[in-house]
Amino acid sequence: MRATPAVAPLAPATTAQVRGRLAALGRFCHRHRRWVVGFWVLVLALGVLIGGRVFEGTVASSSAGGSESARGSSVVAAADPAKGTVTAVVDGPSVQDAAVRTAVSSAAADLAKLPGVVSVTDAYGPAGQAMVSKDGRASLVAVRMADGSSSAQQKAVEQRLGAIQAEGAKVTVGGDLVLQQEVKDQTAKDTQFGEIVTLPLTLIVMVLVFGGFAAASLPVLGAVGSVGGALLAMFGFSRIMDIDTSVLPIATVLGLGLSIDYALLIVNRFREERGHGATVAQAVERTLATAGRTVLFSGLTVAVALSGLFVFTSPVFRAVAAAGVSVVVIAGAAALTLIPALLGFVGHRVKAPTAPVPDEGFFARTVRRVQKRAVPVVLVCTALLLAAGAPFLGSDWRSSGASVLPASSAGRQVTETVQERFPQQAAAPVTVVVEGRTAQAQAYADRVVASTPGVSGVRAVTPVSDRVSTVEVLVHGDPQGAGAKQVVDELRAERGGLTTYVTGDAASVVDFQHEIAGRGPWALGLVAVGTLLLLFLMTGSVVMPVKALLMNVLSLGASLGSLTLVFQHGYFSSLLGFSPTGGLETFIPVLVFAFAFGLSMDYEVFLLSRIKELRDEGYDCTRSVELGLQRSGRIITSAALLMVIVFAGFAAGQMLMVKEMGIALAVAVAVDATLVRCLLVPAAMTLFGEFNWWAPAPLRRLHRRIGLTEHVVLPPLGPAAPAAPAVPAPRAERDRTLVGVS
Incomplete structure (x- = not known):
């Protein structure tokens, strides 16, 4: 007797295939799911084995690309046979103590014989008093390493310096070469720590959102696969361009956040299709045809925001742009291929909803209250966002140097000791x-x-x-x-x-500020034009894109203002575990703007596409806003919560620059998903009314020809599908569920 399969296969004779390339991609990933998953397992393995070596890359110059400070550093590097210095502080007894003198002199003689050493300077040689602290109780031993010296040779020098022994003496080894290595090591640790902390927390939240482990685990698996691809991409870029160490965790946190975000949309839409009675194969196909479009469109908006960084000449900006855009592509690819393939294996275990998203709920009630008080809400929200962003107007930008490392870092300790006790040797x-x-x-x-x-x-x-x-x-x-x-x-x-x-540091800050002042408007213009064009193609309106742009700027101001209060003025510094430096790292505000702008526009797309679809179905402006937020509010809030968890997990690391990015992006997403999307957007759209959708006649005709739409007409499900819920929703009601954004 033949066993009956648990889930009937897709039957073209009874259910018409969904048209379009994304639907075809869904069918391919389902039918060849073993090959697709195998490919991503290979990507992950290569990412761990090969991509992990990206942390061994050199640290790019902190100077603005092509600037005078960068050219001057290049001139010195070309003329100097040494690539840097390893420095030891010998602290405790008097420098004139016989035992200390013998130990240091013996170490200096040994160091001079080691391969890769250019010169050794100590307090008992020609430099003399210049290597002695002001109180006479500490001295420096500086070893200059040859330009072609290896990491093993540097390690041997560090070990010999650390082996200096004299009664009562404490030896701490640092120097610029040690600092560079510690930055690489700490960045790698923080990145791994962020992944270890955020992924379990994300899984817990997903279980609460979906009510089951099977659905909850898929976004996490998708994020893990995309991280492997991101590491491979960054490793490739590190072979052809300088990659600043700070770029790696920034790109990783973006990849994790977007991967989880996009996978959340795909899985949620899949659950909805299953709830309507689709088989696993049908649900995958229909999910890619709808939610897949949103993933593509959203990824495009984030990539446009990051592309503005290519306008700058600084290596750090270009590296972030290249790594960021590639990470966005990989996150989208994982959501559109890996997640559908995984659904082919475990889709039958994913709990399906028994009814469509109700038209009445928390978000609908919130919108109605906002609509009754639209003017006060707009004024109050705008005032709050402007007040939150005001501290940024007094921000001071600086190069933090060794302060980016935790206080326990030996390299930072040596640098601070030299600045305080050996001012004649400080930079x-x-x-x-x-x-x-x-x-x-x-x-x-x-x-x-x-x-x-x-x-x-x-x-x-x-x-x-x-x-x-x-x-x-x-x-x-x-x-x-x-x-x-x-x-x-x-x-x-x-x-x-x-x-x-x-x-010098002051000149580097000046050059960064000049570059941002000169090229920043062009970068901003590129991002603005690209964003306005994309939103016009989606909505057919010229009012909505401009309004969205202004609201995103307000949201960004709040993020940058909080960044200034925390990292320049020191609010909550003890709670967050860092010492404020009195300013913001020179390139961080620009990166925060690019990343936060892209993420804010991501949520703008989720909400506007829902509202636009409802308006196209015949609802008036007031009702389409109310239903749009009711039906997309839960998914936007869940995605934002997951993003905040990811960013907060990375902010818990030790590197100051990573903390700054994590805190700024967490605040930006939290403000955008609550104050902006739930209050300011509904209030503003209520005030504008039908004018929200206005465009000149020529542009309306253009949009009819080339406009993009999130709405997809799906063929009815055939009788081969498993039984629908006891009281199936009518087709008209089904079409009004989260098409493309759920």
């Missing part, structure tokens, strides 16, 4: 690279630098080679404050007839 606020002989550099320092307003003195003129020297300039006040930046401008205005490059 100068401003350094002028002079192409010329040492005598010319000295004359320039005496005649031009010393007389520049704001300069407190010239610490040293150091020859790097026969034709390159550096002038270390000290300034009054904050090393990266307004006075230091003014010194940079003055020295660039008066070069004393020589070829000079003004570099």
